Structures are given as C-alpha cells and as structure tokens.
Amino acid sequence: MTTLQVKNLSKKFHGSEFSAVNNISFELQNDEILALVGPSGCGKTTTLRLIAGLERPDSGSILLNGETVASQSVFIPPEKRGIGMVFQDHALFPHLTVFDNVAFGLRGKNQNDIRSIVGEMLHMVGLLSFSKRYPHELSGGERQRVALARALAPQPVLVLMDEPFSSLDADLRTEVREHVRRILKTIQATVVFVTHDQDEALYMGDRLAVLQKGQLEQIGNPQEIFHESNTRFVAEFMGDSDFLKGKVMRDGIQTEIGLIKQQVDLPLSTQVEIALRPDDIDFHIDGSGNSLIIERFFRGPFNLYRLRLDSGQILHAFTEHTRILPVGARVQAHVNTDHSLNIFSS
Amino acid sequence: MIVSPRLLISAGLVALFVAIPLIYIFIRAAGANPEDWQRLLQTRIWKLLGNTLLLTLSVTTGALITGVSMAWFTERTDLPARKIFRWLLAMPLAIPAYIGAIVHLAMLRPRGGYVPQFLANLFGQEIFTPSPFGFWGATFILTFFMYPYVYLLSAAAFRSLHASLEEAARTLGRNPLQTLFQVTLPALRPGLTAGALLVALDILAEYGTVALLRYETFSSAIFIQLSGRYDRSSASVLSGILVGLAILFLWSELRLQGQARFTQVESNWRPASLFNLGKWKIPSLFIVLGVVSISLLIPAIVLLIWSIQALLDPETLIKIFHTGSQGFGSYIWNSLWSSGLAALIAVTLSIPVALLAVRYPNRLSQIISRICQVGYAIPGVVIALSLVLLVNRFLPFLYGTPLIVVMAYVLRHMPQAVRSSESALKQLSPTLEEASRTLGRTSIQTMFQVTLPLILPGLLAGGSLVFLTSLKELPATLLLRPAGFDTLAVRVWAWATDGFYVQAAPAAFVLIFISALPLYFLLRREQIFR
CATH class of the missing domain: 1.10.3720.10 (MetI-like)
Structure with missing residues (x-):
C-alpha cells in the first residue's frame, strides 16, 4: 500500500535565486524506510518540512494514504496531518519530563492509556527508568531515543527524521542508528529519513533518493544507487569515485590503465568517463608500470593508496592493511572487479 | 514555518x-502656528539645541569613561573585593538621577549646603566650593547616575571577549596597556557605541535633574510650556524638534544593534588573565570607592539619616502620613x-x-x-x-x-x-x-x-x-x-522642590528600595554576577 505520494513538488524561498525543491516526485510504500540523501543545501530538509506541513509548497501536491494534504488548493496544517517528526536537535521540551515529552502527542486519550503507551514507548527505547528526568539530565544518545519515542507514541502514519544522528559523537552514532533501525523495523514504521552522510543513507534506507540542487537525481535500492548510478553526481557522491577518461572500442573501453571489458550502448569512439571506486582498482609493483604511489593512508582495516597516472589523473585504491608499499614506488594499476562499472559519456 | x-x-x-x-x-x-515657529526660531531653539547637545555630549562622554574604566577594574584587574564592587557599581540604577541630584544639591549648595558649612566651620571663613548648578553640575550628577548602563554593557563585553584575542596581541609584541587600547577596546566598540547612544537618549529625555539644577534643555523648556504657560503650540514645535533629534540617535543605535557584534561567547571561552595593579592597587581602590560613594553610598546614607530625622520628628511625621486626604x-x-x-x-x-x-x-x-x-x-x-x-x-x-x-x-x-x-x-x-x-x-x-x-x-x-x-x-x-x-516619585519631587528634604527622604528611600528588588532579579541574570 502506498503511504506517501509526492507529486511535482516545488518550493522557492523568498529572496533566493534557486528553487530549494524543484519538481520532485516519489512514492513511499507502507513499512518502507526512504533515505533522502545529498549534500547540504540540496533540498532534502525542505522536502521533509513540506511533507510535515511546516512549509507550504509553491506547486505540486503531497498525498498521505491517498488523501491530499498539500496542493494548490489544499493545505492541512502540521497538527492535523498525523505525522511524527524527529528533529536534528531533538527539540525535547526542556520544561517537561521525559514522560510528559512522550505524552505530549497523546492528548485526548484517558490517563490509563497514556500511561501504558508512554511506558511501552520508553520500554522500547530502553529508557523506562528515566521517565521522571528532564531533558537536560540526559546524554545525547538518550535524548535521541526520547525524541524517537515521542514521535512514535501517537502512532503516526509516517515518521520523518531530519538528520537525527548528526548531533551525536561518531562512535555513539553507529550504535544508536542500529538500535533505531531495529525499532523502526519492529513496529513496521513508514519513514522518510534525511541525511547528508552516504554511509548512514546506505545503512538506514530500504531505498535511497539522491538529491542535488533541489532535484531528484536518482531513487532506488542501495545496490542500484551504488552500482548503477544514473548520473555522474550520484556516482561521485555515493562512494567517492574517481573518474577516468576512456574511449568506446569494439570489445570494451580503452583507458590509460588498459582495456576495460564492458559493453556499453554507445557508438564507437565516444569519449566516456568511468567511475572507479577504491575497491575497483588493484595494483602491483612494476618498474615500468603506469602509475606512481603518491601517498598511503593507513585506515585501520585497510590501506588507502593514492596513485598518480602519467597523465596526472589521480586514482584511489584499497589494499589489505598488512600490505605496505613505499611512497614513490612505480606500480602497474588495473581494474579488478566482478561488477559492471558506471560509465558516463562526457 | x-x-x-x-x-x-x-x-x-x-x-x-x-x-x-x-x-x-x-x-x-508641522501644523503649529507659523508665528510660533518664527518666534521660537529667533529666540529659543538655537540656545536650547546648543544646551541640550552639549549636555548630551558631556554626559555620554563622562558615562563612557567612568563605565568602561570601572568595568576594566572589576573584570580585568586584580582589584580587591571585585565581587562586591560589581554590585555596588550597578546598584545606582535603582536611584533616579533626580534623587541623586537632590542629595548632592543639599550637600553642595553654595549657601547652606553641608560641605560649604562644614568647611566654613573648620576654617572659620567661607571656602570656595564648586556650584552644583548649571552645566557642570548637571554633567556631574547625570554622569554618576548614568554610567551603570555603560558599566554593565562593558563588563559583560570584557567578560565575553576571547582570552586568545589578547594573548595573540601579546605574542605579537604589545604590552598589556597597548593591548587594551589597540585590541580590546576596539573590539568592544560596536556594543559600547550602542550603549552610549542609549545613554544619550536618556539625557535628551531627562527632566528632573536639569530642572532642579537650573540648566535649560528641550525637555525642561517643554515642561514649562506645558505646566506653566499652557502653550501647547510652542510645546509642539519644541517637541517636534526634540523627537527629530532623538529619532536620529535611535536610528543609529538600531543600525548598530542590527550589525553583528565583534564579540561573542564561544564554547571554548576561558577568562583572560588579570592585569596586576601592583603599586597602583591602593590608588585604584580609592578611585572605584570614590565613584561608588558619589553614586550610591552618599545618597543612601544621607537619605537614611534624613529618614530617621523625619521619623523622629512628630511634625514631619504627620505631614508625611497625612497630606490632604492621602497617606x-x-x-x-x-x-x-x-x-x-x-x-x-x-x-x-x-x-x-x-x-x-x-x-x-x-x-x-x-x-x-x-x-x-x-x-x-x-x-x-x-x-x-x-x-x-x-x-x-x-x-x-x-x-x-x-x-x-x-x-x-x-x-x-x-x-x-x-x-x-x-x-x-x-x-x-x-x-x-x-x-x-x-x-x-x-x-x-x-x-x-x-x-x-x-x-x-x-x-x-x-x-x-x-x-x-x-x-x-x-x-x-x-x-x-x-x-x-500621587506616586512616590511625585511626592519626592513635590516635597524636595519645596525645600522639604527631610520630609521627602522616607518616600525616596522606599522608592529606591522597591526599585532595588526587580533590579536585583535583573542583575542576577547578568553573566558577571553569576
């Protein structure tokens, strides 16, 4: 069943030259987590706020469970949309206890119901014993979980999360996001999740929507986005690609590091660019090789090498963490991968 | 949203x-009688404009110098008892300038003032003392009752300024005093200018002090037109000019408020190191104590003594508690x-x-x-x-x-x-x-x-x-x-201008006491008092 439909949504802020959101359309199925990902200023947060009803769209429409909540003629205010939202800064009410924060969205229910729902929610996020505390007495991770419990308590049809982990420390972030994804999947929530972090998007999203400059570049499952990037931007943003020039030949693509055997639907001799990620490249010491080791970064589980081809082109390559080669050594680099590469005509 | x-x-x-x-x-x-405009332009306006601007300039300068230097003493030096002085320097905000003027007038009046009398008794002949009336008197009184605004602003600014800023100046070859004048004060300038403009606006509006000390400004001239002569046309002309002047000041102040301040508290803020006063410690203490005495201690003590006198004198007591039908x-x-x-x-x-x-x-x-x-x-x-x-x-x-x-x-x-x-x-x-x-x-x-x-x-x-x-x-x-x-302020004014200082004292004392309570609450919110 379709929970959310966004149709040709556009929004331009007063005094701004560019549209924050430019003709975006997508749909979201029940129980699905969609990660909206893109660099800062790409329009992902604005899209979220439009869905929440915190902003009014210039054109286009938003449907929740088939019912229009925003269009040219309709605008349902946020309090009537039945949407839960988790804010970047958590936005816990500092004058209310953890219990009252979670109960805030449950007005109109009787006291017993409220108590049992809040208890259930706090149990779910592991904070049942914290219910009498105030937000300032909690750690960052605990606040994050209260914010989630508060958003989920009224059983919203849709949960919106705006960079919910960005205020947490790096090591805590991984732990909290695993916990949060487990909770969201347990209660089968429908979620739109906004992040600028590609790792987080790949981890959280059942599907990913990549945005740039207010436009939707690509939407699909994580593997599609990663391996079958539609645009150069998506390939670059998702997974730090290098782009190597090449020419379409009969049996593959001729590049500076040899022939890449991959058939493309382009006329012969077309100039193309191949997106190469560090795990696609392999190399070995070779005095007459095609490139030079410029730098090596020890990254713990692996080594990241920076290679310079004779043309000046830079490529990055992973090797296992025990394989240490000297900077300045001449090596022969080549493509070594079992999946097809993203190729863009230039 | x-x-x-x-x-x-x-x-x-x-x-x-x-x-x-x-x-x-x-x-x-604008709609006033053209003859009034003509007459006022020829006779009054230029004199009033000169008087008003001169007083505004002198008091603003005085308040800036006093306020900033006091803030420097309490925030940037190792002056003893800084914590107490912070309170004492801010508390004059509870004393209306006209009450300060009443007390100092009683002290310094050429004939019959406590100080000239004391000196005459001491030396057996009249000794010259500066008169509290006129331009210099008004400047003196208003400076010492307006500086706390500047003091609070600059103390907060000194406090929030990044220590590394001054440390950078020191590593670049400036001594502490050069650092103060070349780095610290220029960094505080936008905030201080805004504060000075607010003081200037207060001077434009000041009535009680200038009236008491017989220095004529726009405000006191308008008051006379309204209360004595009932000449509303002339009053309107003078008011139009005064407000035009004030709007100019306010407009500058709003523009400064809108600009980003140079200073801001950042998360890695730490206090700057204190200037070691050394042999200047005792002279500095006397300067600060002098400011506190003039603006707070003398008025408070004099009012207390008068109040006790009033309460001990049955005749005065009856007048205080029963004036007409009011008490x-x-x-x-x-x-x-x-x-x-x-x-x-x-x-x-x-x-x-x-x-x-x-x-x-x-x-x-x-x-x-x-x-x-x-x-x-x-x-x-x-x-x-x-x-x-x-x-x-x-x-x-x-x-x-x-x-x-x-x-x-x-x-x-x-x-x-x-x-x-x-x-x-x-x-x-x-x-x-x-x-x-x-x-x-x-x-x-x-x-x-x-x-x-x-x-x-x-x-x-x-x-x-x-x-x-x-x-x-x-x-x-x-x-x-x-x-x-009748309010407390009205009664203090009415009795004091009739010369009944002792009778006015209890009302003044209560007025200051009631003012001190909200002031205490306000000051507690300020960073420097935490």
Missing part, C-alpha cells in the same frame, strides 16, 4: 498603537499598581511583535519591531503632550484618570519589553514549536503550552525593567496625573 495572519495583524496593531503618539506630535509641530500607603500603592500594570501591558503587547520579528524575519517584521522601539526616542514630556492632545480629542473619558499615566509608561518603556522578549525568543529553538505542531497542537496551543512557558524568565526580565523605569518616571507622571494621584 508559515506566518499566521492573526499574528501579523496583532503585531501590526501594536506598532500602530505605538506609532500614533509619535506621528501626532509631528503633525502638531503614605497610597503613594506606595499608586506607584506599585501603575508601574506593575504598565509592565504587564508592555510585556503582553511585546509578545506578538517579538514572535513576528524573531520567527519570521523579513523587511516588514523588522519595520514593525523597530516602530515598537520608538518609545526610546519619545521623552516623557513629549509623550505627555501627545497623550494630552490625543486623549482630549479622541478618548476624553480617559482624561483625568490614572490610566493615562499607565498608557504613557507603556508607550515610553515598550522598547525594553520588546527587546527582552526578542532576545528570549532568539534563544529558543524554533524546532520546539515545530515539534509541538507535529504532535497535534495548533499555533495558538503551541504558543501557550510551549513558547510562553519557556520564555517566561525573559518576559519577567522585560517586565521588571519596565516596572523599574516606570517607577522612576517623573515628567510624564507630573504632567498627566489626575489631581490627587
């Missing part, structure tokens, strides 16, 4: 309410309720304006917010004139009721409420309100359940400020009060 039309309309109405008295003054000034309790009650009501109204009206200006910043909301701060530029005498004219014409039933006094307080002190509410709202993340909306509250419910409870301390601070300044207000109260409506 989407601005609700309700909010826009309420803020617009508040701005209109505040703007009308101002616009009306200009209309009356001492009614002065206190009148002061409390009129100032309290003004504070309540001003804060309530400031809420929609602050919400609009902070949550939906654009050209229109900025204009509305600035119009609501125009009260800074309308001296009490001008508010009184404008209200007399307006109320007589459009709301005659208000005339002759104390409510017209309350209205004057609200109009004059509204800017303080607007600024407090705005700064409180700026510290509140808008996501809290948005969270409330997504959890099923309407914008009105959100305001009452989330926004207002959270900005309450800021609103109370704004209210205290309005209350404090209304309590001290003199010229508008004198001109607008209905017969028999």
Whole structure:
C-alpha cells in the first residue's frame, strides 16, 4: 500500500535565486524506510518540512494514504496531518519530563492509556527508568531515543527524521542508528529519513533518493544507487569515485590503465568517463608500470593508496592493511572487479 | 514555518498603537502656528539645541569613561573585593538621577549646603566650593547616575571577549596597556557605541535633574510650556524638534544593534588573565570607592539619616502620613499598581511583535519591531503632550484618570519589553514549536503550552525593567496625573522642590528600595554576577 505520494513538488524561498525543491516526485510504500540523501543545501530538509506541513509548497501536491494534504488548493496544517517528526536537535521540551515529552502527542486519550503507551514507548527505547528526568539530565544518545519515542507514541502514519544522528559523537552514532533501525523495523514504521552522510543513507534506507540542487537525481535500492548510478553526481557522491577518461572500442573501453571489458550502448569512439571506486582498482609493483604511489593512508582495516597516472589523473585504491608499499614506488594499476562499472559519456 | 495572519495583524496593531503618539506630535509641530515657529526660531531653539547637545555630549562622554574604566577594574584587574564592587557599581540604577541630584544639591549648595558649612566651620571663613548648578553640575550628577548602563554593557563585553584575542596581541609584541587600547577596546566598540547612544537618549529625555539644577534643555523648556504657560503650540514645535533629534540617535543605535557584534561567547571561552595593579592597587581602590560613594553610598546614607530625622520628628511625621486626604500607603500603592500594570501591558503587547520579528524575519517584521522601539526616542514630556492632545480629542473619558499615566509608561518603556522578549525568543529553538505542531497542537496551543512557558524568565526580565523605569518616571507622571494621584516619585519631587528634604527622604528611600528588588532579579541574570 502506498503511504506517501509526492507529486511535482516545488518550493522557492523568498529572496533566493534557486528553487530549494524543484519538481520532485516519489512514492513511499507502507513499512518502507526512504533515505533522502545529498549534500547540504540540496533540498532534502525542505522536502521533509513540506511533507510535515511546516512549509507550504509553491506547486505540486503531497498525498498521505491517498488523501491530499498539500496542493494548490489544499493545505492541512502540521497538527492535523498525523505525522511524527524527529528533529536534528531533538527539540525535547526542556520544561517537561521525559514522560510528559512522550505524552505530549497523546492528548485526548484517558490517563490509563497514556500511561501504558508512554511506558511501552520508553520500554522500547530502553529508557523506562528515566521517565521522571528532564531533558537536560540526559546524554545525547538518550535524548535521541526520547525524541524517537515521542514521535512514535501517537502512532503516526509516517515518521520523518531530519538528520537525527548528526548531533551525536561518531562512535555513539553507529550504535544508536542500529538500535533505531531495529525499532523502526519492529513496529513496521513508514519513514522518510534525511541525511547528508552516504554511509548512514546506505545503512538506514530500504531505498535511497539522491538529491542535488533541489532535484531528484536518482531513487532506488542501495545496490542500484551504488552500482548503477544514473548520473555522474550520484556516482561521485555515493562512494567517492574517481573518474577516468576512456574511449568506446569494439570489445570494451580503452583507458590509460588498459582495456576495460564492458559493453556499453554507445557508438564507437565516444569519449566516456568511468567511475572507479577504491575497491575497483588493484595494483602491483612494476618498474615500468603506469602509475606512481603518491601517498598511503593507513585506515585501520585497510590501506588507502593514492596513485598518480602519467597523465596526472589521480586514482584511489584499497589494499589489505598488512600490505605496505613505499611512497614513490612505480606500480602497474588495473581494474579488478566482478561488477559492471558506471560509465558516463562526457 | 508559515506566518499566521492573526499574528501579523496583532503585531501590526501594536506598532500602530505605538506609532500614533509619535506621528501626532509631528503633525502638531508641522501644523503649529507659523508665528510660533518664527518666534521660537529667533529666540529659543538655537540656545536650547546648543544646551541640550552639549549636555548630551558631556554626559555620554563622562558615562563612557567612568563605565568602561570601572568595568576594566572589576573584570580585568586584580582589584580587591571585585565581587562586591560589581554590585555596588550597578546598584545606582535603582536611584533616579533626580534623587541623586537632590542629595548632592543639599550637600553642595553654595549657601547652606553641608560641605560649604562644614568647611566654613573648620576654617572659620567661607571656602570656595564648586556650584552644583548649571552645566557642570548637571554633567556631574547625570554622569554618576548614568554610567551603570555603560558599566554593565562593558563588563559583560570584557567578560565575553576571547582570552586568545589578547594573548595573540601579546605574542605579537604589545604590552598589556597597548593591548587594551589597540585590541580590546576596539573590539568592544560596536556594543559600547550602542550603549552610549542609549545613554544619550536618556539625557535628551531627562527632566528632573536639569530642572532642579537650573540648566535649560528641550525637555525642561517643554515642561514649562506645558505646566506653566499652557502653550501647547510652542510645546509642539519644541517637541517636534526634540523627537527629530532623538529619532536620529535611535536610528543609529538600531543600525548598530542590527550589525553583528565583534564579540561573542564561544564554547571554548576561558577568562583572560588579570592585569596586576601592583603599586597602583591602593590608588585604584580609592578611585572605584570614590565613584561608588558619589553614586550610591552618599545618597543612601544621607537619605537614611534624613529618614530617621523625619521619623523622629512628630511634625514631619504627620505631614508625611497625612497630606490632604492621602497617606503614605497610597503613594506606595499608586506607584506599585501603575508601574506593575504598565509592565504587564508592555510585556503582553511585546509578545506578538517579538514572535513576528524573531520567527519570521523579513523587511516588514523588522519595520514593525523597530516602530515598537520608538518609545526610546519619545521623552516623557513629549509623550505627555501627545497623550494630552490625543486623549482630549479622541478618548476624553480617559482624561483625568490614572490610566493615562499607565498608557504613557507603556508607550515610553515598550522598547525594553520588546527587546527582552526578542532576545528570549532568539534563544529558543524554533524546532520546539515545530515539534509541538507535529504532535497535534495548533499555533495558538503551541504558543501557550510551549513558547510562553519557556520564555517566561525573559518576559519577567522585560517586565521588571519596565516596572523599574516606570517607577522612576517623573515628567510624564507630573504632567498627566489626575489631581490627587500621587506616586512616590511625585511626592519626592513635590516635597524636595519645596525645600522639604527631610520630609521627602522616607518616600525616596522606599522608592529606591522597591526599585532595588526587580533590579536585583535583573542583575542576577547578568553573566558577571553569576
């Protein structure tokens, strides 16, 4: 069943030259987590706020469970949309206890119901014993979980999360996001999740929507986005690609590091660019090789090498963490991968 | 968020309410009898303009020098007892300048003043002492009762300035004094200039002190036109010019407020190292003690002695407690309720304006917010004139009721409420309100359940400020009060100008004591007192 439909949504802020959101359309199925990902200023947060009803769209429409909540003629205010939202800064009410924060969205229910729902929610996020505390007495991770419990308590049809982990420390972030994804999947929530972090998007999203400059570049499952990037931007943003020039030949693509055997639907001799990620490249010491080791970064589980081809082109390559080669050594680099590469005509 | 039309309309109405008295003054000034203009231009205006500007300049300079140097002593040096001096240097805010003037006048009067008498007895002949009257007297008194504004601003700025800034100057070859003048003070300049302009606006509006010390400015001249001669046409002309001048100052101040400050508190803030006074410790202590004595200790001690004298003298006691049908309790009650009501109204009206200006910043909301701060530029005498004219014409039933006094307080002190509410709202993340909306509250419910409870301390601070300044207000109260409506300020003034200092003292003492309570609450919120 379709929970959310966004149709040709556009929004331009007063005094701004560019549209924050430019003709975006997508749909979201029940129980699905969609990660909206893109660099800062790409329009992902604005899209979220439009869905929440915190902003009014210039054109286009938003449907929740088939019912229009925003269009040219309709605008349902946020309090009537039945949407839960988790804010970047958590936005816990500092004058209310953890219990009252979670109960805030449950007005109109009787006291017993409220108590049992809040208890259930706090149990779910592991904070049942914290219910009498105030937000300032909690750690960052605990606040994050209260914010989630508060958003989920009224059983919203849709949960919106705006960079919910960005205020947490790096090591805590991984732990909290695993916990949060487990909770969201347990209660089968429908979620739109906004992040600028590609790792987080790949981890959280059942599907990913990549945005740039207010436009939707690509939407699909994580593997599609990663391996079958539609645009150069998506390939670059998702997974730090290098782009190597090449020419379409009969049996593959001729590049500076040899022939890449991959058939493309382009006329012969077309100039193309191949997106190469560090795990696609392999190399070995070779005095007459095609490139030079410029730098090596020890990254713990692996080594990241920076290679310079004779043309000046830079490529990055992973090797296992025990394989240490000297900077300045001449090596022969080549493509070594079992999946097809993203190729863009230039 | 989407601005609700309700909010826009309420803020617009508040701005209109505040703007009308101002616009009306200009209309009356422009429409005044051309002969009055002619006569005033030839006779009065240039003299008044010179007097007023000269006093403004001298007091602003004096207050800046005193305020900044006192702040430097308490925040940047190893002066002993800094913690106590911080309080003592800020507390004169509870003493209206005219009460300070009354005390110092009694001390320094050429004939019969305590100091000349004491010196004459000591030496057996008359010794020359400087006269407290005229330009120098007014400069002296106003400097010592206005500097606390500058002191608080600069102490806070000294406090928030990054230590690394001064340390960088030191590593680049500047000694501590060069650092102070080449780095620290220039960094504080925008904040200090804004503070100085507010002091200047207060001087333009000052009535009691200049009247008492017989130095004629626009404010005192307008007061005489209104109370003695009932010449409203001339008063309108003078008011128009005075407000035009004040608007110029306020406009500069608002522009400075709008600019980003040089200084800001950052997360890795740490205090700067203190300047070692060394052999200057004792002289410095005497300087600071001198300022505290003139502005706080002498007035407090003299008023205390007078009050005791008054309470011990049955004749004076009867006069204090029974003047006509009124008693001492009614002065206190009148002061409390009129100032309290003004504070309540001003804060309530400031809420929609602050919400609009902070949550939906654009050209229109900025204009509305600035119009609501125009009260800074309308001296009490001008508010009184404008209200007399307006109320007589459009709301005659208000005339002759104390409510017209309350209205004057609200109009004059509204800017303080607007600024407090705005700064409180700026510290509140808008996501809290948005969270409330997504959890099923309407914008009105959100305001009452989330926004207002959270900005309450800021609103109370704004209210205290309005209350404090209304309590001290003199010229508008004198001109607008209905017969028999006596406040503490009015009684102090009436008795003191008749020469009954001892009789005025208990009322002055109570007035200062009541002012000190909200002031204590306000100062506790300041960073330097934490």
